[in-house]
Amino acid sequence: MTTKxxxxxxxxxxxxxxxxxxxxxxxxxxxxxCQMMGPVFEELSEDFVGKLKFVxxxxxxxxxxxxxxxxxxxxCLIVTKDGKEIDRIVGFVPxxxxxxxxxxxxx
Amino acid sequence: xxxxxxxxVKENYDLIIIGAGGTGLAAGMYASRLGLKTLVLGTPHGxxxxxxxxxxxxxxxxxxxxxxxxxxxxxxxxxEEHARNYEDITIKTEKAESVxxxxxxxxxxxxxxxxxxxxxxxxTGTKWxxxxxxxxxxxxxxxxxxxxxxxxDGPLYRGKTVAVIGGSDSAAIDAxxxxxxxxxxxxxYRGEKIHPEPTNLEKIKENxxxxxxxxxxxxxxxxxxxxxxxxxxxxxxKKKELExxxxxxxxxxxxxxxLAKDIGVKTNKKDEIIIDHKNCLTNVKxxxxxxxxxxxxxxxxxIGVADGCTAAxxxxxxxxxxxxxxxx
Numbered sequence: 001m002t003t004k005x006x007x008x009x010x011x012x013x014x015x016x017x018x019x020x021x022x023x024x025x026x027x028x029x030x031x032x033x034c035q036m037m038g039p040v041f042e043e044l045s046e047d048f049v050g051k052l053k054f055v056x057x058x059x060x061x062x063x064x065x066x067x068x069x070x071x072x073x074x075x076c077l078i079v080t081k082d083g084k085e086i087d088r089i090v091g092f093v094p095x096x097x098x099x100x101x102x103x104x105x106x107x
Numbered sequence: 108x109x110x111x112x113x114x115x116v117k118e119n120y121d122l123i124i125i126g127a128g129g130t131g132l133a134a135g136m137y138a139s140r141l142g143l144k145t146l147v148l149g150t151p152h153g154x155x156x157x158x159x160x161x162x163x164x165x166x167x168x169x170x171x172x173x174x175x176x177x178x179x180x181x182x183x184x185x186x187e188e189h190a191r192n193y194e195d196i197t198i199k200t201e202k203a204e205s206v207x208x209x210x211x212x213x214x215x216x217x218x219x220x221x222x223x224x225x226x227x228x229x230x231t232g233t234k235w236x237x238x239x240x241x242x243x244x245x246x247x248x249x250x251x252x253x254x255x256x257x258x259x260d261g262p263l264y265r266g267k268t269v270a271v272i273g274g275s276d277s278a279a280i281d282a283x284x285x286x287x288x289x290x291x292x293x294x295x296y297r298g299e300k301i302h303p304e305p306t307n308l309e310k311i312k313e314n315x316x317x318x319x320x321x322x323x324x325x326x327x328x329x330x331x332x333x334x335x336x337x338x339x340x341x342x343x344x345k346k347k348e349l350e351x352x353x354x355x356x357x358x359x360x361x362x363x364x365x366l367a368k369d370i371g372v373k374t375n376k377k378d379e380i381i382i383d384h385k386n387c388l389t390n391v392k393x394x395x396x397x398x399x400x401x402x403x404x405x406x407x408x409x410i411g412v413a414d415g416c417t418a419a420x421x422x423x424x425x426x427x428x429x430x431x432x433x434x435x
Contacts, residue, residue, distance in 0.1 A: 030259065032254065070332070071261070072353060073263070074263070090250035
């Protein structure tokens with residue numbers, strides 16, 4: 001498993017100070033589509049080692065970060081560079097389509 | 108509908124159930140009890156829902172016998188776990204892409220594999236109906252403030268104002284879930300009067316956070332990067348524009364019967380598969396249907412589960428009576 005849990009307390013360390021772009025999965029345990037996205041996110045984290053850091057924010061435990069990023073619906077994947085959003089993907093996306101989308105975001 | 112250049116491995120089953128919601132899982136359990144080698148195919152790309160189906164989006168289930176009160180996701184997990192307990196059942200999260208009738212059996216292709224089966228049960232269910240394109244801003248703000256799962260997204264709107272579009276029991280349940288978090292919930296319904304089940308109607312009336320607006324349509328969703336207001340076709344308290352942080356759409360469901368129709372299964376005007384209500388038979392021999400995809404009026408998990416069992420028993424009888432030994 002190469003994904004990491006992030007909360008406000010370690011956000012600066014894990015996201016803002018990351019030397020590579022970061023993709024944040026905003027999710028919750030009660031959300032069906034998030035349950036679908038979870039394993040896809042885990043699998044893709046293996047494909048982007050060293051290029052993109054995969055982290056997860058559980059909105060059940062963390063209220064500040066969803067508000068900070070204006071997350072309006074989950075699952076929501078936000079790609080950041082130096083802590084700033086560069087793109088977002090909302091709703092469940094199948095693995096291959098998500099991989100392509102991430103590749104196009106990273107250029 | 109053959110996939111060119113793709114070598115398909117054939118695996119044989121007695122019964123393939125398309126759809127892995129409560130209905131499909133219950134059908135799988137019974138088929139397995141009857142000794143049928145059974146495959147249940149989930150639809151990860153189609154429905155966006157995990158195994159367990161639509162019940163996973165329900166906050167609390169209070170009408171399933173044996174459980175006074177249980178979370179929808181938890182109930183789905185229990186049903187899945189129970190189904191997996193049987194030896195003759197295989198559950199896969201693959202989307203069925205085509206069904207073809209052969210001499211005695213059916214060929215089913217998914218995005219990954221090909222299978223043969225002596226009989227089929229369609230338990231494909233339904234999917235949320237999207238806000239129509241005629242509502243301005245519906246595409247621009249889709250998933251950017253226009254949401255479909257109150258249970259998933261409700262906690263993001265603590266202290267905010269949201270609108271629910273719809274007047275059904277599902278819409279009322281959404282409004283009640285959202286009222287746990289939001290400060291104000293508008294329930295906007297185009298018809299004369301909202302029509303939830305009496306128990307939920309009472310809860311709506313008692314909840315001071317919920318404001319019901321009947322006989323009104325939302326004609327536009329406005330905002331910058333996400334939804335910020337809705338425009339109504341007639342004024343509410345002298346204003347046609349309501350400031351909201353999100354819109355939750357609960358205007359019914361689209362029936363997922365396309366695959367069944369492709370193979371000649373008859374449907375009604377609502378696209379629901381027409382079944383014989385006694386045995387869950389369709390007009391096509393060897394094809395059965397159960398759950399929300401059928402023309403049964405009352406769409407409930409308990410009904411899907413019961414009809415799933417009936418369909419499995421009918422499939423068993425069909426295979427036995429027709430003496431279908433093998434698909435080869």
